[in-house]
Each structure stands twice: as structure tokens, then as C-alpha cells.
Amino acid sequence: MQYLSTRGGISPIPFTKAVMMGLAEDGGLLLPRTIPRVGSETLNSWQKLSYADLAFEVMSRFVDDIPSSDLKEIIKRSYTTFGAEDITPLVHKGDLHILELFHGPTLAFKDVALQFLGNLFEYLLAKNQSVLNILGATSGDTGSAAIYGVRGKDRINIFILHPHQRVSKVQEKQMTSVLDANVFNIAIRGSFDDAQTIIKKIFTDIEFKNTFNLGAINSINWARVLAQVVYYVRSWLHVAQHEKDSSVDFSIPTGNFGDIFAGYIAKKMLPAGAIRQLVLATNDNDILARFVNNGDYSLGEVKRTSSPSMDIQAASNFERYLYYLMDSDAARTKELMEEFAEHGKIDLSGSQDLIRRDFAAATISEADVVQTIASFHQKYDYVLDPHTAVGVKAAQQFKTVSVPMVCLATAHPAKFGQVVESAIGSPPHVPESLVGIIDKPSRCEVMDSDKKTIQDFVANNGLRA
Numbered sequence: 001m002q003y004l005s006t007r008g009g010i011s012p013i014p015f016t017k018a019v020m021m022g023l024a025e026d027g028g029l030l031l032p033r034t035i036p037r038v039g040s041e042t043l044n045s046w047q048k049l050s051y052a053d054l055a056f057e058v059m060s061r062f063v064d065d066i067p068s069s070d071l072k073e074i075i076k077r078s079y080t081t082f083g084a085e086d087i088t089p090l091v092h093k094g095d096l097h098i099l100e101l102f103h104g105p106t107l108a109f110k111d112v113a114l115q116f117l118g119n120l121f122e123y124l125l126a127k128n129q130s131v132l133n134i135l136g137a138t139s140g141d142t143g144s145a146a147i148y149g150v151r152g153k154d155r156i157n158i159f160i161l162h163p164h165q166r167v168s169k170v171q172e173k174q175m176t177s178v179l180d181a182n183v184f185n186i187a188i189r190g191s192f193d194d195a196q197t198i199i200k201k202i203f204t205d206i207e208f209k210n211t212f213n214l215g216a217i218n219s220i221n222w223a224r225v226l227a228q229v230v231y232y233v234r235s236w237l238h239v240a241q242h243e244k245d246s247s248v249d250f251s252i253p254t255g256n257f258g259d260i261f262a263g264y265i266a267k268k269m270l271p272a273g274a275i276r277q278l279v280l281a282t283n284d285n286d287i288l289a290r291f292v293n294n295g296d297y298s299l300g301e302v303k304r305t306s307s308p309s310m311d312i313q314a315a316s317n318f319e320r321y322l323y324y325l326m327d328s329d330a331a332r333t334k335e336l337m338e339e340f341a342e343h344g345k346i347d348l349s350g351s352q353d354l355i356r357r358d359f360a361a362a363t364i365s366e367a368d369v370v371q372t373i374a375s376f377h378q379k380y381d382y383v384l385d386p387h388t389a390v391g392v393k394a395a396q397q398f399k400t401v402s403v404p405m406v407c408l409a410t411a412h413p414a415k416f417g418q419v420v421e422s423a424i425g426s427p428p429h430v431p432e433s434l435v436g437i438i439d440k441p442s443r444c445e446v447m448d449s450d451k452k453t454i455q456d457f458v459a460n461n462g463l464r465a
């Protein structure tokens with residue numbers, strides 16, 4: 001499988017090169033040249049596969065430059081760290097299916113992709129006799145999933161910046177209590193935006209970037225999207241079999257358009273109508289819902305909500321969908337993204353019919369998040385985290401009698417204990433991996449929000465090829 005840029009400025013490259021490149025060199029995002037379709041007979045033969053075996057079947061259709069036995073082994077190893085035998089179990093509550101994606105080491109859906117990506121990086125670096133220094137900023141959740149993805153791995157060091165005292169204590173400890181020698185936590189005296197700005201500036205220093213082979217681990221990496229396609233296919237197989245119905249809807253709490261884009265790829269792979277509709281659920285940061293409902297993709301102010309991982313305006317994976325919406329016209333995609341960069345908005349109201357063929361969207365208020373957590377707990381004795389509650393509330397709005405609905409549960413409620421407690425009146429159950437975490441020894445450097453200070457630290461502690 002060859003990979004292309006959404007902006008058309010690079011020659012086609014194979015999967016492994018796309019993984020190492022992350023962002024395409026022309027500033028676009030990488031996509032497979034085609035989306036392989038899977039027929040009913042093949043799907044029948046996948047019904048009883050284990051998670052890892054199904055992941056291999058799905059992913060291998062997009063990967064032809066890693067020997068099958070190696071890819072199988074990488075995938076298998078990636079899911080041994082999960083606390084649920086089924087990796088991403090589906091539970092049935094009322095008329096909804098809840099897809100629990102939070103059984104990985106950091107209790108969030110990001111583990112599903114980042115455990116795989118860490119092992120894939122390790123494998124590719126060993127093959128190429130190369131090294132990688134991962135540099136990223138986090139507002140809380142991605143940092144720990146990235147750190148757990150690469151902790152203790154040869155040939156990889158990871159530097160994660162977070163805003164000092166502006167992430168929750170649990171989030172901070174999930175990152176800083178990882179004491180492996182290749183993990184460097186840096187708390188910046190400043191905001192998440194300050195941290196992100198420093199990272200962006202360091203990445204534009206091409207000489208430094210090349211000397212240290214700097215890599216990113218955010219959701220623009222195609223391997224992350226690919227790993228997430230698997231659980232859509234798996235849920236479809238299970239629900240379609242269980243409900244004897246071949247059409248399924250999904251509801252997805254969305255910020256960066258990453259997880260829902262994986263659903264869109266799954267929709268394209270499966271037979272027509274298998275995934276009927278993807279419900280895009282946002283919190284008060286509603287740019288993506290406005291896009292689906294009115295074709296209005298225009299930046300607003302970032303609002304703080306109880307689902308902070310979705311407090312985002314410009315969605316980093318949106319460009320991938322835009323490329324398909326423009327019928328794979330890279331020149332038009334580039335033009336539109338440039339227009340967005342310049343004016344902070346693009347008008348896609350002319351594409352409404354096409355968008356609505358795949359998506360429905362809702363914006364869920366803060367009050368509705370709390371009310372949904374409370375009522376779900378009361379009715380089903382089941383605790384939702386605030387992100388999942390955004391998706392569940394939207395699912396309730398769009399659920400139709402005849403089509404099963406799967407809601408993606410993207411984080412464990414204990415990660416957002418305060419909000420959950422305010423909704424249900426008691427703290428959520430704390431899983432074993434978080435018990436006592438606050439008192440664990442930790443390692444973290446507190447630094448001024450200054451590019452040179454950070455760059456010097458990376459230079460002193462980074463691996464050199």
C-alpha cells in the first residue's frame with residue numbers, strides 16, 4: 001500500500017515511511033492511496049477472531065512492507081498490556097452498546113493506538129539502526145498514553161511537556177511516576193499553549209530536528225488512526241451478529257476528529273450501509289458540529305469544559321476527511337487548508353448532502369453532561385466519564401429503534417473523579433493502577449517556558465544517531 005499526502009506534494013511512500021514521517025513533508029497528512037474493501041464472506045470468517053488476530057487482518061490490508069509474522073508479533077505484544085481479556089469489551093446498557101476503550105495502561109482510548117505505535121517505532125528503529133527522540137506537549141491525557149507506549153524501549157527517548165500545576169494531580173502522577181531512564185517529564189511554568197508553541201518552534205529548527213531525529217506522537221500519525229479502525233470493525237462484527245442486524249450506528253465524542261475519522265475509514269472498508277451513521281458529539285467547543293450541521297468550519301474561542309481533552313477548536317485530523325470530501329482533490333484540499341490558516345474559517349455549506357451521508361452531529365452542554373452521567377448511573381448503575389457522556393447524550397438524540405447504536409467510552413471515569421462525583425454523589429471506583437498513585441515517587445523537571453531552555457535540555461539528554 002502506498003501513502004499520499006492530502007496536499008499532493010510528496011511522491012507515494014510505503015507504510016513504514018509514512019509512520020516515521022508523521023506529518024507529510026509538504027505540511028499535509030498522509031493517507032493510503034486506496035481504502036481496501038472487505039466483503040461479507042471475509043467478514044464472516046472474522047467473527048470469532050481474537051482482538052489481536054482481527055487487528056492483524058484489518059491492519060495488514062494497509063501494510064505491505066513489514067513481514068506478516070513480524071506485524072503479527074508487534075500487534076500481539078501491544079495488547080498484552082490491557083486489563084480486559086477482550087481488550088475493548090462491549091457492554092449493553094438500555095438500548096445502547098457501550099464500547100469500553102479504557103482498559104489499557106493509562107485508562108484511555110489512546111492506549112489502543114499508542115501501545116501499538118510504541119512497539120512499531122521500536123521495531124522500525126532496530127531495523128534501520130536508528131534512534132528517535134519524541135517530543136510532545138500535553139494538556140493531560142495524551143502525555144501519559146505516549147509515555148506508556150514507549151517507556152523502557154531501546155533507541156527511543158521521550159520528552160513530554162505539561163503546564164506546571166495545570167493538569168490534574170492524577171494526570172500529572174500518571175506521567176511523572178514513570179521512572180524509566182528514557183522518559184523525561186518537563187513541567188512548564190506557563191499554559192498548555194505555551195508548551196505547544198515551544199514544541200512547534202523546536203520542530204521548525206530543521207538542523208536540530210535532524211540531528212536528534214525528533215518525532216511526534218500526536219494523532220496525525222496514520223498508524224494511530226489505523227489501530228483505531230480495528231475496534232469499529234470488531235464492534236460491528238459483534239453487534240451485527242448479536243442483533244442479527246447488519247446496520248450499526250456509532251456515537252463518538254470528538255475533538256481532533258481522530259477517533260471519528262477511524263470510524264469513517266471503517267465505514268469505507270465495510271459493505272455499504274454496515275455502518276449507517278457516525279454521530280459526531282462535541283462539548284461546547286462545537287466547530288465540528290457546526291461543520292456537519294451547517295458546513296461552517298470556523299474557529300471560535302476555546303472554552304473550558306468538564307471534558308477537557310475535547311477543548312479544541314482546529315481539529316488536527318479534519319484535513320484527512322476534507323480530502324475525501326473534495327473527492328481526493330489534493331490541490332483543492334491544500335487551497336482550503338490555506339484559506340483556513342489565513343482566515344480561520346472555510347465555508348463548506350455546498351457539501352452538506354455529502355457530509356450528512358456519513359455524519360450526524362450534536363453539541364452537548366455542560367449541564368447535559370452532568371445530567372447524563374447522573375441518569376445513566378441511576379438507571380443502569382454504570383458510571384460514564386464526561387467525554388463518554390457527551391457521546392452517550394448525542395446517541396440518545398439520534399438513536400432509532402431499528403438500528404443498534406454503539407457509544408465509544410473513551411476514558412475511565414476515575415480519571416475525571418471530581419466531575420463524576422458531582423454528578424453521582426460519590427467518587428467513582430478507582431482501578432488498581434491508580435490506587436496510591438499520588439504517593440508514588442516521581443521524576444519531573446520544572447522549567448521556565450522558554451524555547452532555549454527546553455531545547456538545551458533535549459540536546460543534553462537526547463539520543464544521537
Ligand SMILES: Cc1ncc(COP(=O)(O)O)c(C=O)c1O
Pocket residue numbers: 108109141219253254255256257258259260309310387388410411
Ligand atoms: C477521553 C477522550 N475522549 C475523546 C477524545 C476525542 O478524540 P479525538 O481527538 O480523536 O476526536 C479525546 C482526545 O483527546 C480524549 O482524550
